[in-house]
Amino acid sequence: MKSLWFYYLQSFKDIVSHGTIFTTLILSVLFYSFFYPTAYQAQQAEALPIIIVDEEQSSLSTRIIGQVAQSPNVEIEAITGNFAEAKQWVESQKADGILLLPDNLSQSLRHGETGGIGLYLSTANFLVTKQIGLGLATSVEQTLADYTERFGQVSDFSPALSVHQIPLFNPLSGYGSYVFPAVAPLIIHQTILLGLSMLILVYRERKVELNANALIGMCLAVFTIGCLGCFYLFGFSFWLFDYP
Template sequence: MGRSMSAVRAASRAFLLTWQSIFRDKAALLLFFISGIVYSFFYPLPYSAETVRRVPVAIVDQDQSALSRQLIRFAGAHPSILVVGVSTRPEAAQELVWQGEAAGAMVIPADFSRKVLAGLQPEIEVSGHGAYPLLNKVVLNGLAEVAGTVSAGIELRRLGATTASAMQAEASRQPLTVEPLPLFNVREGYASYIVPGVVVLIIQQTFLLGIGLLFGSWRSEKSFPYAPGAASYCGALTAFALVVTLNALYFFGFVFWWQDYPRGGNLIGTAVLTVLFAYSVAALGMLIGMFFRTRERSMQLLVATSLPIMFLSGLAWPMSAIPVPLQVLGWSLPSTAAIQGFIATNQMGASLHEVRMELAGLLGLMVLFVALGMRKWRRFVLPA
């Protein structure tokens, strides 16, 4: 009984010492808490529009007929497209693209209306600026939709001449109707897709940087605030895990509500994932931190890892397209399982059974990092 009470006191003392050390170190405090607040307002800002709209395009009208002018009007009315120039010369459109004033172009050939009236199928050239994949996709899809709308109207007029009513003509042209219904990303926006996953990476990386500063300072100054033993390790681990948990609660609770991202699908599942993620990241941070001899070393080694870790997580690049050795490397980091798990539970309402692989991955990493960290702890607290 006395030994257990002594362990509790040692753990409680380490817990309090950890928080005192965080609040005394301004740089660590900035990374642990202030940076998350800054990120929460400025990182989603470029994606606030959710979808790309009013992308500038140039149109080459070599036909100059009533039908080609209708096509241009339809392009101007499309929400994704902004017509910035109409000319009869392809060189003019090419110049706008080269100057960066247009992200794509549509060329209406000189025989466009003649082929339509003759019952033939004219060809419209659509091109986009390949240097900007997102804008290129919007331009190509938008101009294709414009051409498809005009084509449908022409076809309906032809069918209307041979059928009894316009409704029969529409049913004859399109016997099956499709009604797309987005289930989770209801806005079909980029921010709702990318930000919830990147938030997990932000929490992990800022924490690893902050804890690296603390441990590097303790190592360089030979001033270790902890007593040796497993109890002090567990107290410090719980304190650091609480830092990660508070950041997760801020992002998942306030930021997602403020930015109106999909959220709250499975609160219990998200809570379980948060606890496992917090302890696994805290254990990883303590393990890595004990290898730093100066506080600057964490910045030098960890800042450049954020982008590779993001690609390894399967968020920006499909997991099935990642080579198996890199998949194994990705799953050795808490962020991979956490990103997949949080998106599934918080955004999509998945059950704990459906994210069992992510839960098992975080639990396994937590046990591994804690085992390695406790082995390193005694030598760190009591250096030879």
């Protein structure tokens, strides 16, 4: 009976000599290591559509709208005074968020309150709506802070609830660093499963009798390639594209 080492080495020869198996086990890993990072290279979404509901229609609300319009994260699709109309835009997926400027905004700020500004975001895509929230929060807070400095009874403005976001596992808060680390193990798993199945099928077509040593040697060869693929993806690819 031939040794386990013989079948182990023979499996590598069969993988290299069979183009389909070689492509599945090795070339596909190389391809996907560049395909996914390149597709999500932008990392952050820009110009996300929002609707602004301006109930007050004052100089303050105009300043807020102008400040929001300068944010690269959002794009104002429409300005309306009807909240129900804005809600229909979001429900029909024509917009991803609503910024509500209430009719008592200026009066509320003069009394030292936060103004009652409302931000409504669609949760269909969490990463997208997260970018809208960050863009709007920065623009609105700065405008309100500048406005309240004009009144003596309000010396400082700060939101009622201060939220400090500290990403633990995705410090870049981007699409690529969110998607690829999750997809990489799946790529390795699927290439191992498909490659091993195809290799067994080739032996069956050749009517090669597979004993215990042959099966173990074949599995070890495929798993070795899978481990090398892990080292490549989790080592080189993560380093190359600066993923956490």
